[in-house]
Amino acid sequence: MxxxxxxxxxxxxxxxxxNGLSQGDVSDFFALLKPRVMFxxxxxxxxxxxxxxxxxxxxxxxxSLLMIAVGGGASGCLNMWWDADIDAVMTxxxxxxxxxxxxxxxxxxxxxxxxxxxxxxxxxxxxxxxAAGLLAFTIxxxxxxxxxxxxxxxxxxxxxxxxxxxxxxIVAQAAVTGSVAWDSVILFAIIFMWTxxxxxxxxxxxxxxxxxxxxxxxxxxxxxxxxxxxILAYTxxxxxxxxxPVFFGFGGLAYAVVALIGGLGMLALAIQVYRLREGEPxxxxxxxxxxxSILYLFLLFATLLAEHGFGFFRPVLG
Amino acid sequence: xxxxxxxxxWGKAMTDMNSYRPTPEEQLRRKRRSRxxxxxxxxxxxILFAITIAKLGPQVLNRPM
Numbered sequence: 001m002x003x004x005x006x007x008x009x010x011x012x013x014x015x016x017x018x019n020g021l022s023q024g025d026v027s028d029f030f031a032l033l034k035p036r037v038m039f040x041x042x043x044x045x046x047x048x049x050x051x052x053x054x055x056x057x058x059x060x061x062x063x064s065l066l067m068i069a070v071g072g073g074a075s076g077c078l079n080m081w082w083d084a085d086i087d088a089v090m091t092x093x094x095x096x097x098x099x100x101x102x103x104x105x106x107x108x109x110x111x112x113x114x115x116x117x118x119x120x121x122x123x124x125x126x127x128x129x130x131a132a133g134l135l136a137f138t139i140x141x142x143x144x145x146x147x148x149x150x151x152x153x154x155x156x157x158x159x160x161x162x163x164x165x166x167x168x169x170i171v172a173q174a175a176v177t178g179s180v181a182w183d184s185v186i187l188f189a190i191i192f193m194w195t196x197x198x199x200x201x202x203x204x205x206x207x208x209x210x211x212x213x214x215x216x217x218x219x220x221x222x223x224x225x226x227x228x229x230x231i232l233a234y235t236x237x238x239x240x241x242x243x244x245p246v247f248f249g250f251g252g253l254a255y256a257v258v259a260l261i262g263g264l265g266m267l268a269l270a271i272q273v274y275r276l277r278e279g280e281p282x283x284x285x286x287x288x289x290x291x292x293s294i295l296y297l298f299l300l301f302a303t304l305l306a307e308h309g310f311g312f313f314r315p316v317l318g
Numbered sequence: 319x320x321x322x323x324x325x326x327x328w329g330k331a332m333t334d335m336n337s338y339r340p341t342p343e344e345q346l347r348r349k350r351r352s353r354x355x356x357x358x359x360x361x362x363x364x365i366l367f368a369i370t371i372a373k374l375g376p377q378v379l380n381r382p383m
Contacts, residue, residue: 021340025347026354057372063365118362126369 024103031097032080032108033073033115041072041168044191047301048169050308051183051250054176060126064175067123068168071135074115075142075164081108082147086213092206112143123175131175138167152214155221162195163188186244187301193238194297197231197270201290204228204273205283228274231289235270239263242300246316251304253314258303262296 045068049061080087080098088099097103116139124132146161154160166188173184203210203217204224210217218227242259245251251259269289276282307313340348 021338021344021348022351023344023347024351026350029351029354059368059372063369066365122362122365122369125366 022104022107023101024097024107028097028102029111032077032103032111034076034080035073037076037165038069038073040165042069043298043305044187044301045069045168045172047304047308048172048184048187049176051187051304052173052177052181053308056176061176063126064123064131065172067119067126068135068171068175070115071119071123071139071171072168074112074119075139077108077112077115078139078143079147081105081112082143083151084108086152086215089213090206090209092209127175128178130178130180131171134167134171134174138164138171141167153216155216155218157216158199159196162192162199165195166191182248183245183250186241186248190238190241190244190300191297193234193241194293196234197238197266198290198293198297200227200231201273201286201293204286205290225277228277232270232274235266239267242296245304249315249317250308251316252307252312253316254312255300255303255307256316258299262299265292266296 042065045065049065054061080096083093084096084098084105087093087096093099098105098108116136120132120136120139123135142161142164146157146164150157150161169184169187169191170180174180200218203219204227207217207219207224211220218230222230240263242263243251243256246256246259266289269285269292272285273282273289276285
């Protein structure tokens with residue numbers, strides 16, 4: 001396992017020990033920020049902002065959003081630093097900059113810490129210290145609670161760790177309003193409940209990878225059948241939760257339609273995953289659930305963005 | 319003893335660094351990293367300037383002479 005003291009003191013390989021030059025290109029450093037995750041962070045944070053209808057300077061709102069994105073990227077970078085050993089043995093992650101030998105762990109650690117501190121400080125200056133504190137907590141939760149502790153110790157890793165990925169709307173709302181209201185808490189709950197079916201569908205397909213890396217994902221610990229049941233259970237909770245914005249008054253007619261159809265689609269796929277347990281069809285439907293879950297979350301948040309950001313909001317209730 | 323061997327290690331590393339000639343590819347990558355770092359610092363200055371102006375607001379110009 002990676003240790004802080006080793007990483008800070010030990011020359012990591014011949015190339016950096018002999019010539020002291022970093023081998024990383026700009027694109028490698030950018031890849032450390034997990035750009036696709038960063039996009040999701042920006043997107044959900046933006047929705048957290050627009051549903052709040054803030055009366056805030058647009059420049060400060062933009063800078064706040066940028067800092068939330070940088071903070072998200074920094075936590076991804078620190079996650080890659082810590083998980084470099086297991087990334088190297090998983091097919092999905094072995095081309096990441098550290099296991100590929102393009103960037104040294106020490107460089108990634110320094111990069112991640114600098115961006116973390118910078119993003120929290122600038123968010124505090126641009127908005128308020130509640131938002132900055134929440135961003136710092138998000139980074140801490142993802143890196144220390146999830147990456148360093150839960151990921152390698154419990155099959156509930158992504159359930160609890162999912163809180164870190166769900167926090168950006170709350171951080172964003174705090175940044176533009178100075179407080180946290182129900183709207184962003186519901187968005188948090190939707191992402192939180194969406195995380196287990198999403199990641200466990202992937203884990204069903206990639207269970208061999210996780211087994212090799214020694215990560216106790218649910219299919220490896222409780223078995224594929226139990227995982228399928230839990231995917232279904234979480235999806236049964238997620239589908240009605242997806243409708244909650246309608247009942248709390250910030251999801252309009254378009255959102256209600258999207259959440260209803262999307263929720264039914266998620267349920268249908270989760271039932272298929274539960275029923276099909278053997279061979280190629282079982283893998284295919286798990287992959288379909290994984291892909292559809294991304295589309296589902298994207299559509300929910302995109303519809304809220306269209307309703308509140310572009311004036312398409314038509315109330316369903318009252 | 320530990321500090322003497324450490325000094326020898328770093329002394330050798332520094333000598334190696336000073337005598338090492340980066341390959342053209344390494345020089346190119348270093349140039350790109352330097353440019354990105356410069357750009358990032360420039361953006362940081364702009365962000366801090368924008369925060370200052372936005373926080374001060376338009377009233378900053380409206381003061382008795």
